[in-house]
Amino acid sequence: MRKRIVSIVLPLILGVIIYSLYHYKVLAKNNYLSSIIKNYVLDGLWVISFYFIVVCFMKKITQKYIWVTAIYTVILGALFEICQYKNIVNGTSDYLDIIVYFCASCIACLIEKKYWGNDYEKN
Numbered sequence: 001m002r003k004r005i006v007s008i009v010l011p012l013i014l015g016v017i018i019y020s021l022y023h024y025k026v027l028a029k030n031n032y033l034s035s036i037i038k039n040y041v042l043d044g045l046w047v048i049s050f051y052f053i054v055v056c057f058m059k060k061i062t063q064k065y066i067w068v069t070a071i072y073t074v075i076l077g078a079l080f081e082i083c084q085y086k087n088i089v090n091g092t093s094d095y096l097d098i099i100v101y102f103c104a105s106c107i108a109c110l111i112e113k114k115y116w117g118n119d120y121e122k123n
Contacts, residue, residue, distance in 0.1 A: 003115070004052060004055065004056050005056075007048075007049075007052040007111070008049050008052045008053050008056065009049075011045040011046070011048045011049040011052075012045070012046075012049045014045055015042050015045035015046055015049070018037065018038075018041065018042055018045075019042055022038050039094070040096065040097070040100045043097055043100045043101065043104070044100050044101075044103065044104035044107070045104075047073055047077060047100070047101050047104035047105060047108070048104050048107060048108045048111075050073060050076075051069060051070065051073050051104075051105055051108040051109075052108065052112075054069050054072070054073065055069055055112065063113075066109055066112050066113070067109065070105040070106065070108065070109045071105075073101065073104075073105045073108075074098070074101045074102050074105050077097065077098060077101035078098050078101065081093050081094065081095070081097050081098055
């Protein structure tokens with residue numbers, strides 16, 4: 001269980017640190033790499049953390065549920081982007097965010113399989 005909590009907290013802390021550095025203009029450079037980190041890497045970190053939060057609440061973790069969770073995470077992110085596009089929630093809609101959500105979910109699945117693959121039943 002501790003490993004899973006680290007999987008949740010580590011990307012959150014890293015995301016908060018990066019966000020804070022931009023917010024307080026420590027990393028406020030206007031270049032391409034800075035833009036990617038600020039706009040996409042942060043989203044990926046939040047998605048990875050969210051993925052592991054959902055996995056933590058599963059009673060029986062199987063490979064099937066791991067992939068279902070990844071798909072659920074991407075769909076939820078896509079719905080959030082649609083809500084931003086329709087001005088239902090504040091934010092800037094960006095189709096690249098959906099690609100980031102997909103990639104981050106895949107990374108989370110790979111982390112899950114590599115480091116905790118023996119912790120769940122293989123179905």
